[in-house]
Amino acid sequence: MTDLLRVRDLSTRFFTEEGQINAVENVSFTVEAGSVLGVVGESGSGKSVTGLSLIDLVESPGKITSGEVWYNNADLAERVEGDRPEAVDGDFVDLRRLSEAERRSLRGSAFSMIFQDPMSSFNPSITVGEQIAEAAEVQRRASANPRSTRSRTQGYGLGRMLLDGALPDRSYTSEESWDRAVELLERVGIPDPAERAEEYPHQFSGGMLQRAMIAQALAGDPDLLVADEPTTALDVTIQAQILDLLADLQETMEMSVVLITHNLGVIARVADRVSVMYAGEVVERGTLTDVFDRPVHPYTKGLLGSVPDIDRPGERLEPIAGNVPDLVDANMPDRCYFADRCPKAMTDCLTRLPEYEVSDSHRARCVLAEREYSEADAVPAERLARPTDGGATGDDGSTASDESAAPDAEVSDD
């Protein structure tokens, strides 16, 4: 299988008043063409920001500070090679070295994204059909003039804007794009698409609206669909429908999908490869079997042990002690970020660790990939229970059920 996307050492930081937040730190992964990469992690692990960074949607005060995103597209490579030879490697193009406008021209046609909450992702005052048709129209105008990176703004000049203000009509859509919208709605399994297209978002149920958002994302026939928690807001029966739909689309349209979720069951259902994120880093990645059946990183094990198993009830859960750390740069310890919660922390863990190779397809950011755990090297509890530098108080939220030694991690602001 060829790779569609190779991400190398991607870092995204937010520069806020509370300090610099390392939302994504040196993340590397590969998305194979026509496959599903699952990105799993808890809230605040940086998985959504990773998705946004891929298609360059990070907004101020956030900034992608380093990294390379190599995208496999021979046409694009040929086009770019003349101007920027350094951004091209064979058929691959490094998106980070392209201009803003060039990257923008890839949105929709090469990459597309769907979001968690379908209710708030649509404009409530415009019909669903019109919103999808608009996306189709943008792609139609762009493909009419593929070389121009300005093509998608064509026709939307100042004069047009004023005219639209005075005489609002459906100028952002055309008959062709409206037909395309209906066709897309039908493709995602909305019954009576022609009639439903005329309706407003509030007339759709959550599941229907999620389908509509998928339709909108497909308007440009993208190579890669980034789906950020696409089923989290939905009930399980509807979730099952949407996952079926995604799997079906992915297969028939030969698209790749990056599926971001906190639900391990969803990952198991659709993903081919998995990246586990913790505190902004990918701590373990590999095929689904690598990660689920042969996890190396204690965090991955902990995550799997925390999920009650619907088919094997009654076993006591083995949660990970403590809480997810906040990601303020000044508070990040200069060692493995998980060491403070790790049941198998060793003295090696007191330094920043590289990613180790477990097998060809399987990598983990943990020394356990290299060596066995040994009691002799265990880190004395008091070294870890100590609060992270930065003056956080020394209370700790430990109990019998929490195990001891859990640092009462800094409280996150929500």
Next chain:
Amino acid sequence: MTDPLVTVDGLEKYYYENDTLLDRLTGAEPEAVRAVDGVSFDVREGETLGVVGESGCGKSTLAETLMRLREPTGGSVTFDGDPVFELSGGDMDAFRRRAQVMFQDPFSSLDPRMTAGEIITEPLAIHDVGTAAERRERAETLLEEVGLSADQIDRYPHEFSGGQRQRIGFARALAIDPEFVVLDEPVSALDVSVQAQVLNLLADMQAERDLTYLFIAHDLSVVRHISDRVAVMYLGEIVEIGPTEEIFEDPQHPYTKALLESVPRADTDERDRVVETIRGDVPSPRDPPSGCSFRTRCPELIQPPWLDAPQAAFREISEFRTRIENGDIDVDTRWERVGDPDREDRAAFVDALREEAFDEDLPDNDEETVREAIRALADGDREAAAATLRERYRSPCEAIDPALPAGNHPDACLRNEQPADVEAAREEWEADHDAPEVGASSR
């Protein structure tokens, strides 16, 4: 697991819309939203009864009404022999001391201007238990018990993480030493690793203090993990209730089966598991379907006695009929697509719509009936089209409302055992409806 501590009988909570003074003056009919529609069950002493269902099925309203945080519109709740809805004064206070609630959202269920200590001691202050110093001491003990530290007593909610806040909410519920705690989605806002900590805490406290829980959740794995018995709700009604093992290993109601199927397992075999997803969405509680409330999505819809069509075909015909009845099929756009402005080529219209609406092959008789209905539709006679299908494909499920029989593991499905009056109604219905003749009304 002995006597029932709480007995709920025919509990109803309707919300009325169009019920303002103006509406009454103009004579508008108030419209009922049936959030909880006649629910009966027991919670036995010392057990955990899990209540599961999808959003909008009325499980949270059930909890709030049961605790008398909302006034019921019908039915009764008995707590340890006392009728909860008739209590007042001192008896009501006593009930409030014995039954407590813990809410879902750790961010909005704690007052941001109160410290953890104030939050936990508030129920004690309201019920006038102990002196201020004693209450504070109690709060410190409780904090330790729920896995926080006593020195955190003067912190404010924003200084705690979500999981810690849920612990405070739980400590508040325990402060007054209740026997019965309603847990309304206590872990659904938490990350999995923290969720597991809180679940363990709930289990430990129950063992330690002999608590009885009513545990409301939409996550089936969590419910299975913590419950002794489980009630499954759909559209304001309980469709199945029974011991956890039986519900999960041997579900009886088609909805329970579908719900269990839909949960993705965190396991590498998950991809190969075949999941029969149920179609469509939950209907609105403003206008619930007649008969069985699940029938619009049910994969096991009962065929009328005179029919013997493949189940999949029967379902498609039923769905098609619903679309005609609701006016969801726009005949004009179909004619446009056929491309016959004079609307003469009925055969083309019929073929096109037949193809569009059905994936399944239909038996000859049914094919003919469906085409007859589509022909009526082509002429713009929606009523006749619906009537043609209704005549032949009416299901007992749309006429008869199943009920929950008595027993250890009852379910409300006409396919299974039903109370005598429901069985009688069904027999009567079957006697009233004879097999229609095929093609009798065709033109």
